Amino acid sequence: MTNQNLPALTVLVADSSEIFRRGILRALQDAPDMDSVWDGELVESVEATEALQPDVALIDIGLPQQRGLSVAWQIRMRNPATATIILSPYEDDNQVFQSVKVGAAAFVAKDTPADDLLRHIREVGAGANLISDTLQGRPGVASQMIQQFESYSLAGIETEKLVSPLTNRERQVLSMISQGHGNKQIAASLGINEQTVKNQMSGIMAKLHANNRTHAVVLALNSGWLDVPEGPIAPVPGSPPAS
Secondary structure, X not given: OOOOOOOOEEEEEXXXXXXXXXXXXXXXXXXXXXXXXEEEOHHHHHHHHHHHOOOEEEEEOOOOOOXXXXXXXXXXXXXXXXXXXXXXXXXXXXXXXXXXXXXXXXXXXXXXXXXXXXXXXXXXXXXXXXXXHHOOOOHHHHHHHHHHHHHOOOOOOXXXXXXXXXXXXXXXXXXXXXXXXXXXXXXXXXXXXXXXXXXXXXXXXXXXXXXXXXXXXXXXXXXXXXXXXXXXXXXXXXXXXXO
């Protein structure tokens, strides 16, 4: 059911378990601001996404082959306006890292309560990149990202044509994002509010022509506008936990 006073978020559900899909669909049906447009197996989801253009796609990671990561990548490449959420039966650093690489907007455990899942869908549908906050408290993932960024090469792309100069504050914000800090930590460290952090990030992505925060970090590192952090990655002292 959809409240006509609210814009409905269209959601596609691709999961290997029909029972799990039924549970998600029931939660979506009870949400006044969401419409389920399709549910089915991973193999059919790319074509369904192209045909239906949903706002958000929930993608089962597809263990043990992790086929869902490939599906999420194809959806991001063919339908960049569709935000993807990776669903996984458990969390580990490598799964989170691979989800970052395929451009997922969020990584959510399958045992997440329905209300929390709906909140994630709403935030991602509104343009939030929650996977950046997932890196909070995961130094192993952040280290993997930095190692990859160091060796990453934008072969054949003249980065100076893509990049506009960043302000000192924008570089501070992006540097902290590259270390896995969430918006709350950045705001507390820099003495600004979370909305200002989000505004700064919007400006950074516009200047760098980036698709998401991870892409922005890659572009900034490879263009020389951001230094690769050295040493272990530690949380900001006194920072509140990321939500």
